[in-house]
Amino acid sequence: MKKFERTEGLVAPLDRANVDTDLIIPKQFLKSIKRTGFGVNLFDELRYLDEGYPGQDCSNRPLNPDFVLNQPRYQGASVLLARRNFGCGSSREHAPWALEDFGFRAVIAPSFADIFYNNAFKNGILLITLPEETVDRLFKEVEASEGYALDLDLENQRLTTPAGEVIEFEVDPFRKHCLLEGLDDIGITLKDEEAIRAFEAKHRAARPWLFRDSA
Amino acid sequence: MAGQTLYDKLWSQHLVKERDDGTALIYIDRHMLHEVTSPQAFEGLRLAGRKPWRLDANLATTDHNVPTTLEERAQGNKGIKDPVSLIQVQTLDDNCDEFGITEFGINDPRQGIVHVVGPEQGATLPGMTVVCGDSHTATHGAFGALAHGIGTSEVEHVLATQCLLTQKMKNMQVRVEGDLGVGVTAKDVVLAIIGRIGTAGGTGYAIEFAGSAIQSLSMEGRMTVCNMAIEAGARVGLIAVDDTTIDYVANRPYAPTGEQWQAAVADWRGLVSDADAEFDQVVVLDAAEIEPQVSWGTSPEMVTGIGGEVPDPAEQTDETLRNGYTRALEYMGLAPKQKITDIRLDKVFIGSCTNSRIEDLREAAKVARGKKVADTIKLAMVVPGSGLVKRQAEEEGLDRIFIEAGFEWREPGCSMCLAMNADKLGAGEHCASTSNRNFEGRQGYGGRTHLVSPAMAAAAAIAGHFVDVRTLEEA
Numbered sequence: 207m208k209k210f211e212r213t214e215g216l217v218a219p220l221d222r223a224n225v226d227t228d229l230i231i232p233k234q235f236l237k238s239i240k241r242t243g244f245g246v247n248l249f250d251e252l253r254y255l256d257e258g259y260p261g262q263d264c265s266n267r268p269l270n271p272d273f274v275l276n277q278p279r280y281q282g283a284s285v286l287l288a289r290r291n292f293g294c295g296s297s298r299e300h301a302p303w304a305l306e307d308f309g310f311r312a313v314i315a316p317s318f319a320d321i322f323y324n325n326a327f328k329n330g331i332l333l334i335t336l337p338e339e340t341v342d343r344l345f346k347e348v349e350a351s352e353g354y355a356l357d358l359d360l361e362n363q364r365l366t367t368p369a370g371e372v373i374e375f376e377v378d379p380f381r382k383h384c385l386l387e388g389l390d391d392i393g394i395t396l397k398d399e400e401a402i403r404a405f406e407a408k409h410r411a412a413r414p415w416l417f418r419d420s421a
Numbered sequence: 422m423a424g425q426t427l428y429d430k431l432w433s434q435h436l437v438k439e440r441d442d443g444t445a446l447i448y449i450d451r452h453m454l455h456e457v458t459s460p461q462a463f464e465g466l467r468l469a470g471r472k473p474w475r476l477d478a479n480l481a482t483t484d485h486n487v488p489t490t491l492e493e494r495a496q497g498n499k500g501i502k503d504p505v506s507l508i509q510v511q512t513l514d515d516n517c518d519e520f521g522i523t524e525f526g527i528n529d530p531r532q533g534i535v536h537v538v539g540p541e542q543g544a545t546l547p548g549m550t551v552v553c554g555d556s557h558t559a560t561h562g563a564f565g566a567l568a569h570g571i572g573t574s575e576v577e578h579v580l581a582t583q584c585l586l587t588q589k590m591k592n593m594q595v596r597v598e599g600d601l602g603v604g605v606t607a608k609d610v611v612l613a614i615i616g617r618i619g620t621a622g623g624t625g626y627a628i629e630f631a632g633s634a635i636q637s638l639s640m641e642g643r644m645t646v647c648n649m650a651i652e653a654g655a656r657v658g659l660i661a662v663d664d665t666t667i668d669y670v671a672n673r674p675y676a677p678t679g680e681q682w683q684a685a686v687a688d689w690r691g692l693v694s695d696a697d698a699e700f701d702q703v704v705v706l707d708a709a710e711i712e713p714q715v716s717w718g719t720s721p722e723m724v725t726g727i728g729g730e731v732p733d734p735a736e737q738t739d740e741t742l743r744n745g746y747t748r749a750l751e752y753m754g755l756a757p758k759q760k761i762t763d764i765r766l767d768k769v770f771i772g773s774c775t776n777s778r779i780e781d782l783r784e785a786a787k788v789a790r791g792k793k794v795a796d797t798i799k800l801a802m803v804v805p806g807s808g809l810v811k812r813q814a815e816e817e818g819l820d821r822i823f824i825e826a827g828f829e830w831r832e833p834g835c836s837m838c839l840a841m842n843a844d845k846l847g848a849g850e851h852c853a854s855t856s857n858r859n860f861e862g863r864q865g866y867g868g869r870t871h872l873v874s875p876a877m878a879a880a881a882a883i884a885g886h887f888v889d890v891r892t893l894e895e896a
């Protein structure tokens with residue numbers, strides 16, 4: 207996983223609630239057995255006017271001019287501003303892979319769905335939960351001024367708006383640590399290998415029916 | 422000190438280690454795999470030179486991409502026409518071979534939708550922790566198991582360490598009290614719950630479903646309810662263990678036998694919330710008030726009773742909600758205040774991990790018996806959840822009832838629930854579907870999904886539009 211560096215990111219507003227992971231990356235693209243290359247199909251059904259299929263060259267497909275990420279002023283955006291319950295539905299990790307591959311480093315919303323929340327952090331995407339009123343205000347500011355970028359400072363858990371306003375946010379310490387260091391969970395967990403083995407032995411003794419080979 | 426909830430008990434029985442930062446390692450007893458969310462995890466293992474921690478905890482099957490016609494299935498993997506789907510299915514076969522994981526491949530009679538297969542085999546047992554790279558893993562909570570969906574990185578983590586790195590959830594109890602009306606099923610109960618608490622209502626919670634109406638459900642019905650906990654935002658749905666649970670598990674291939682069975686049952690009897698357990702939130706529904714449900718929008722919370730109508734966005738005061746309603750109506754091609762019974766249908770799908778078990782098929786067959794699918798319906802299909810469900814249905818003659826009524830009788834898999842294979846909706850088509858998600862494009866590009874129970878789907882197939890299944894006469 208890449209380390210999360212402090213950045214100034216152009217903000218793109220996606221003004222709808224309950225954005226589900228089917229919308230973020232439709233199922234036909236889940237057929238890939240790779241982790242990369244999903245960016246061109248991010249929000250495929252909103253972004254293009256035709257139906258997409260995997261492995262296609264997307265450069266000639268008709269774009270939906272009304273979709274926010276197709277508007278010239280949001281080209282190069284790396285922060286997505288969204289509404290409540292972002293990432294609901296399917297557990298597909300292809301959703302954060304697509305966001306990351308497209309170039310998003312962070313998503314800001316009033317709330318996120320649980321599984322997506324985990325998946326995003328495991329792929330180096332920072333999710334920032336802010337009160338509904340704050341998000342609402344950010345939507346207005348972003349729409350009002352072209353080139354609106356936020357300074358993302360994870361270390362100090364602070365966002366800074368172009369006007370210099372500082373917004374603090376919460377993030378749990380473990381996730382923050384992993385993001386800042388670019389750490390892989392499995393490596394960390396395997397440091398506890400002995401504790402896992404000890405637990406397993408005890409568990410097997412107490413409930414042998416959970417282990418088919420001890421029947 | 423207050424007692425423990427069922428979730429608290431399962432959590433503490435599997436807690437390996439708690440960290441100061443609030444995360445915890447919990448031990449995983451059962452890991453189910455399918456072809457869509459596992460290839461990158463196996464690749465990760467290979468790249469890091471790691472091996473699965475404990476082989477016998479894993480069980481795999483192919484379900485999402487498999488074709489459902491008999492001709493295609495007769496050819497095994499070769500019958501998969503889409504080359505990209507074929508690679509994915511083949512990759513799971515190869516990975517299971519390479520790492521030594523038990524897999525029910527495409528033509529194994531035990532193959533089926535992962536959430537149908539686990540319980541059917543007794544691979545899901547009360548008191549287990551069960552995970553799978555699939556959000557509908559919540560289904561297995563019907564057994565008093567702690568079960569939830571995980572992402573692909575977590576699939577790799579579980580393979581490599583037998584543990585999940587996670588955080589404890591809060592406790593919610595959803596109680597449905599009283600008797601359900603005739604013709605009102607588990608699907609209607611869970612849709613009504615989602616309609617009440619919303620698709621984010623359960624975010625951060627493990628939901629325990631309780632109350633006399635839940636206790637009266639069969640295991641199939643309980644699985645339907647827990648399956649859709651995720652549609653209420655909760656990763657985990659749970660139901661306490663009772664005789665119904667234990668009777669269902671007995672004699673399944675992976676269930677314990679002899680002395681171990683006795684010991685297991687004694688242990689499982691404790692898998693209930695203590696009488697004095699405290700929940701962070703409690704929601705109570707009156708079973709008698711629940712009508713057969715139909716979803717009208719593009720989110721499972723956009724649902725109403727069969728006697729109801731499509732809402733008018735203009736009457737919504739919350740702006741985000743109003744915009745959502747307007748967009749949903751536009752996508753669904755419905756008018757404000759249109760009666761639900763006036764929605765005409767193009768296709769009907771009976772299947773998915775929500776409603777493809779034997780009891781679901783029996784309910785649908787009861788309605789379809791001796792009737793004919795309306796001429797205006799282009800396709801009505803029944804897709805059993807597993808090879809074993811299919812076999813049992815055929816032994817009971819349900820396949821004949823469906824075929825004579827004009828339904829197609831297919832081979833097991835996810836099928837039109839998410840349309841990764843050839844079974845899909847065309848743009849603009851309305852479908853009565855027993856699946857769990859009515860998101861835009863879920864069942865096909867531009868497709869319009871209405872979530873209903875199997876009985877309601879069968880009734881809609883015959884009428885060509887939604888009808889109240891309670892008003893139909895049995896043939």
Ligand code: SF4
Binds near residue numbers: 535835856
């Ligand atoms: S039936 Fe549908 S919801 Fe269930 S596992 Fe398959 S695709 Fe997912």
